[in-house]
Amino acid sequence: MNDLRLPLLGAGAWAGALVGPVVVEGGRVGAALLMLLAVVVGVGGGWAIRRRAATALALALMIAGSAVVAGLHAARVSDNPVADLAARKAQVRVVATVTTDPKEVTGEHATYQLRRASVREVSGRGVVYRLRTPVVVLGDDAWAEIPLGTTVSTTGRLRASDSHEESALLIAAEPRVVAGPGVWWRASEKLRGSIRDAVAHRPPDQAALVPALVDGDDTGLSDDLEDDFHTTGLTHLLAVSGTNLTLVVGFLLIVARWAGVRGRGLYAVGVLGILGFIVLARTEPSVVRAAAMGAVGLLAMTHNGRQRALRGLGAAVIGLLLIDPGLAISIGFTLSVLATAGILLFGPPWRDALRRWMPQWCAEAIAVPAAAQLACTPVVAAISGQVSLVAVLANLLVEPAVAPATVLGLLGGLFGLVWDPLGMVAGTIATWCVAWIIAVARFGADQPTAAVGWATGPLALAVLVAVCAAIAFLAPRVLRHPVTGAAGCLVLLAVALVRLPSPGWPPSGWVLVMCDVGQGDALVVRTGQGSAVVVDAGPDPDLVDDCLDRLEIEDVPLAVITHFHADHVDGVEGAFAGRRVGELWTSRLQDPPEGVRVLGETAAAAGVVPVPAPYGVTTSIGEARIQVLWPTGETDTRGPGDGSTANDASVVLLVESRGLRLLLTGDIEPEGQDQLADDLAGLDIDVLKVPHHGSRYQDLAWLRTLRAQVALTSVGAANDYGHPATATVQGLEESGTKVYRTDRDGSVAVVESGGEAAVVTQ
Structure with missing residues (x-):
């Protein structure tokens, strides 16, 4: 027991x-x-x-x-002076120690470097305070050059923080170095740099994945590879996890035993290895959490390991939460604990069942990733709105390559400190291992049902928890016999590789579909059988292509790119792929340049010429009648402008089809909304595409006057922008509008029912 x-x-x-x-x-x-x-x-x-x-x-x-x-x-x-000054939006001078690596974040109108720091002194409103309290710092690119552990002085304006973990947000000027980092941080940075140098000569994705496995730094990975890892349930490899520590410290223990270390000496090596790993991977809460879970994993390898590891898991959770209570709301902490608990509780009976008819090493290789994935599935579904059907198989396939890639990557860094060529040899072999991991991730993500959408409401998640519990209970009974075990594996394989039709999708007589393309817009207006107007293409070619494939769209008589931001234009290649494209309308403001370039190249390849949407023109295409309401012919046609200017130059369309009136608004801002008020006065709208993904920058009074039956918001799950804003959603709902959003509902189809708009979600 x-x-x-x-x-x-x-x-x-x-x-x-x-x-x-x-x-x-x-x-x-x-x-x-x-x-x-x-x-x-x-x-x-x-x-x-x-x-x-x-x-x-x-x-x-x-x-x-x-x-x-x-x-x-x-x-x-x-409740401290920094929080008090932040509540008053005070201009301050601070002395602080940088505690995290830089992370580039994109705001509404600019890109910032985000760091966390511990304030040691703050001067504001004529008073100097000495204290220690955490803050989030947003600054320019100069902040990216500050080494971790450096103490700096800077000025800036404080803003209140919504988090219990930081006292304030500091919008900072350029930093001035007061004191450099300690010797342990300098040593850590030297080793991290050596690891990167050991693989720098290899292909970019391989060179970026090795550091991610060793010390959790995934900054060099391409966005599409990160998406593939997410789809295939391999994202735990891209962050510091208990697995990293178990592999690194386990390797050190093997070397120590080979060198003759025994008894308490091994415990000392283990403790020193854990402390060294924490310094190497940074002393952030996620790293400390991973170290604790890794220590539990090491306990599981000892005599009577399962019992000791379960007790160790409980002790680790208690200790971590007493040291840092904020971990209680950390998704990473939740997933780490669930994965560890799943391995300890489900793994042994599953392994024992499989061991009746296969070698133990093979049984463990199947049982461990399957148990961890099953335990984490409900939380992952709640976050992402999807369940991966290839995660277990993908983790099983990559497992043989993870350990050698991690250990060889670390050896490449250590050898490189002594002699660069030797470090490059170890680094090269490590990249051969990660090449297999990358291949599995890309192949798995390309499968037609790599992940299926799952609603994130309480009832749907409760059903998923019940399904996972039933699987955990039944799996040992099924896996005990080779026939039923093999049959179960074949069923899982078939589900992952064969596209399953979505029941009732698309619904008969659909008028409009808002495709689930993550954080971006892609709308499809039906004009006939196999034919539709496409308005925006989202950020990902594969997602919009898949959506159009499911709608069986082969002909696009008109494509409209409302403006040139990446979340509306970068997927255009997928929207055009294998389809006949007629006309192409765009915003009159040719900015930002990168979006203009992407569209220009794709349009040229498709043989179409982009032209500004003709203001005031009404055209009929099949079942749809389309009128261009905005921008006017007076809008500037050349950039550059800031993000708000480009948003306000979005093409706005009024569409009528099957008796329904649809208003498609791009990312138009309050100023542009105000300009449209007169044109739409007294006009009832059946379906509103909420401007700018439901951001807080809205003229709510104008939105309410539209009296829309249905509002559609296209947003990515757990996006960094806070979309849709609570105030926007509540404002629409209070006026009687039903709000649908892709992060919770998946793709959304509008159909006409009795003269009103009805909705079917995928």
Whole structure:
């Protein structure tokens, strides 16, 4: 029997860490009452179940203690001089130590470097404060050149933070170095650089994947390869995970044993290896979390490892949450814990069932990734809105290459510190291993049903949890016999490789489909059998091509690119692929240049000439009547403009089809919306394509006057822009409009039903 007392206490610590910050927002009295209530419940439960009294009391105390720690942590971050100055949007001078590597983020109108830092001194409103509190820094490219661990001085304006983990957001000027990083950071940077140098001569994707496996740095990976890893359930390879640590420290232990180290010496090597890994991969919360889960994995390799690892998992969760309560809401932490628990709970019975008719190494190779993937599936579906059907097979295929690629990548860095050619030899062999991993990811992602959409509502997720639980229970019984086990594997393989028809898709008589293309727009207006007007093409050629294939669109008499931002134009090659394209309308503002170039090259290859959408013109194409409402002929035709200018130059179309009136608005901003108000006054709209993915920059009063029955918002799951904004969605719903969004509903089709707009989601 499994001893689940420590894991149960870990769950209690997690519950306490979730409620602690909420309670503290109501005051210290609320925290005290929570603790008292938890103790009373625990003692009462212990009295009712006498033999379990100690466990019940310990659980109650754990919940209460964790809640108090989390609450105090949140109060320390949100109740200090930096947070107070941020609430007043104060201009300040700060001295801070940089604690994370740079990450480039794109805002509404500019690109920034995002760093996290620990403030040591802040001067604002005539007062100087000395303290230690975390902040998020947004700055220009100069911030990307600051090494991790450097102490800098800078000026900037503070903004309030929505997170319990940072006191404020600092919009910073250029930094001035006050003190360089410590010796351990310099050594870490030297080794990280050596790892990259060892593979720099290899193809870009291979050279980028090796550092991702060794130390979690995936900055060099191409977007399309990251998408393929996401689709095939291999994203855990691109971030620091417990697997990384288990491989690296496991390798060090093997070397130590070969060198004659025994007993406590091995424990010392293990501890030093874990600490070295944390420094190499950075001391961010995600790395510390991965180190803890990796240590649990190492425990599982010892005698009576499963029991020890389960207890270790519970202890690791408790320790991590008491040190950093913010991990309670971290998706990475959740997935790490679930994957580790899945391997420990499901893996052994599945392995034992398979071992009855196959070698143990093969049984373990199948059981471990399958158990981890099954445990994580509901959370992954809640985040991404999809379930990967190739993840288990993909993880099984890449597993033999992950360990040698990781160890050889590390050796390439270590050897390179001594002699560059020797480092390049190890690095080259490591890239041969990752070439196989890349091939599996690309092949798996290309399969027609690599991932299927899954609704993210409570009922749908509850069904998925029930399905996963049933699989976990039934799998050992099915896998025990070679016939049923092989049959189950063949069914999974067939599901992954053969396209399954979507029941009822597309619905009969559809008028408009908003394709699920992630964070971007791609709309299809039906004009006849196999024929449609395509308005925007999203950011990914494969996604829009797949959507049009499912709609059986072969003829595109008119394509419209509302403006030249990447999330509307970069998928145009897929929209045109294998289809006859007639006319091509675009925004009058030829900006940004990269989008203009992408469209120009694709249009030339398709033999069409892009022309500005003719303002005021109404044209009939098959079943659809289309009028160009915006931009006017007075709009500037040359860039550059800022992001808002390009958005406001979006082509806006009024479409009438089968008695329905559709307003397709591109990314038009409030200024442009105001200009359209007179043209649309008194006109009822059946279907509104919400401007700019439902961002907060809206003229809500104007949107309400449209009285749309249905509003469509095309957004990517967990996007960085906060789209759609809560205020926008609520404003539309309060006016009686039903809002649909692709991150939750998948592709959305509009049909005419009794003179009104009805919706079918995929």
